[in-house]
Amino acid sequence: MPKRIAPLSETQVRNAKPKDKEYKLMDGFGLFLLVTPTSGKLWRFDYRLGDKRKTMALGAYPEVSLAEARQRREDAKKLLANGVDPGEIKKAQKAAVISSNEKSLEVVARAWHAGKVEGWAESHAKTTMERLEKNIFPWLGAMPVSEIKLSDIKPVLHRIEERAPESARRMYVALNMIFRYCVASEFIGRNPFEGLKPKDIMRREPIEKHFPALTQPHELAPLLRAIDDFKGSFVVKCALQLAPLVFVRPGELRHAEWSEIDFDKAEWNIPIEKMKLSTKEKIKRKGDFHCVPLSRQAMEIFKAIQPLTGRSPYVFPGARSYFRPMSEAALTAAIHRMGFQGEMTWHGFRAVARTLIDEVLQIRPDFIEHQLAHAVRDALGRAYNRTSHLAERKKMMQQWADYLDGLKTGAKVIRISDRTAK
Structure with a gap:
């Protein structure tokens, strides 16, 4: 049972004194007073939305009284009950106040983003907004879009480029789309990026990056043996052993649930909601699975792992809670611990399978792409469904597992010249 927190009194809040370091006075249900070394008294609200824990500012004392802070907490909880992030609502309201008479960049950027969310993957939508909030809004957010010139934008992009060239290019793309939205909405008459390409603005040529992966058989064999000899957590070891066999995305493996494993058919059915797809595609294919x-x-x-984690919903639960999945950091740390930092990543097992199943096992590329959950279409342009070539893919997955066993034992693995399907 969670520990009960005694609510604050006005006297406690009024008499709270600064210390060398900031500290919290808890009021309960997520509300607390943050007392800073400079005598600031700031109301904060801790809340959880999905798997994310967030903190929202509710104002400063005494401008916002204890009673008012509690009311703001209750208002935020009502939004959460309806699946709405109160922090995002506050940001949008703040952006609107910044430019009540003019269309500021932050206002129109958030409107543009809201119109794109449905067609984007949730992770992409979240990352795009976070990048705008960190890199663009502090410098250009309050400016009316009608007054923003290329000479205002370039220094901002160059500042990002010094730290993270790829992020700068992504911000170029996002800003270009935002200004095109502004033209279409008749907020401005001309896009400042019109007729330009990233190379016309950026100072550096882009460097193509790939996830490190051991795609040569003689390089992969030592990693497979190191995994079998791993001395850390048994749960982590099992996840590492399974990764090359199934080559799903890291998040899909970490979030694997026992209810998705069909022991009779030897199949793992991943709900479409967990896949890397746009929100629109997930809605369209709701109830489907990979x-x-x-x-x-x-x-x-x-x-082997079921007796240990079978009472958890997750096949690979975290070390601290059986009701939360293992973190990606735990698996990355294990790869580093085995001595393969910079040579292999968790995501790299997908590249390994894509390369070796094609080049060594010589299996039809469309079977591999379908198993990787990439978009694959037939001769008529229709997307294959989850049962497409299932018999051939089952045979492929067993051949791949046997091939990996051969690599580990040092056996000579004969190239399979016969295609799985002719």
Whole structure:
């Protein structure tokens, strides 16, 4: 049972004195008073939305009294009950106040972003807004879009480029789209980026980056043996052993649930909601799933770990709670601990499978792409469904698992010249 927090009194709030370091006075239900070394008394509200924990500013004391802070907390809780992030509402309201008479960049950028969210993957939408808030709004957010010139934008992009060239290019793309939205909405007459390309503004040529991956058989074999000899957590070891066998995305493996594993059919059915798809596509395919055929070796791993984590909803729960999935940091740390930092990443197992199944096992590329959950279409342009070539993909997954076993034992693996399907 959670510890009960005694609510604050006006006297406690009024008499709170600064210390060398900031500290909190808890009022309960997420509300607390943050007392700073400079005598500031700031109301804050801690809340959780999905898997994310957030903190929202509710004003400063004495301008905002204890009673008013509690009321603001209750208003925020009502929004949360309806699945609305109160922090985002506050940001939008703040942006509107910044430019009540003019269309400021922050106002129109948030409106543009809201119109794009439905067609984007949730992670992409979140990252785009975070980048705008960090890199663009502090310098250009309050300016009316009608007054922003290329000479205002360039220094901002160059500042980002010094720190993170790829982020600067992404911000160029985002700003270009925002100003095109402004033209279409008749807020401005001309896009300041019109007729320009990133190379016309950026100082550096882009450097293409890929996830490090050991795509040569003689390089992969030592990693597979190191995984089998891993001395850390058994849960982490099982996740590492399963990763090359199923080559799903890192988040899909970490969030694997026992309810998704069909032991009778040797299949793992990942709900479409967990896949890397746009929100629009997830809504369209609601109730569907991505089928991952499980080799004999993969099934042995699931059976080995089930007695340990079977009472958790997750196959690979976190170290601190059986009701939360393992963190990606735990798996990355394990790869580093085994001595493969800079040579291999968690995501790299997908590149390994894509390369070696094609080049060594010589299996049809469309079977591999479908198993990677990439967009694959038939001759008529229709997307394959979850059961497309399922028999061939089951055979492919077993051949791949057997090939990896051969690499680990040092056996000579014969190239399979026969295609899985002719």
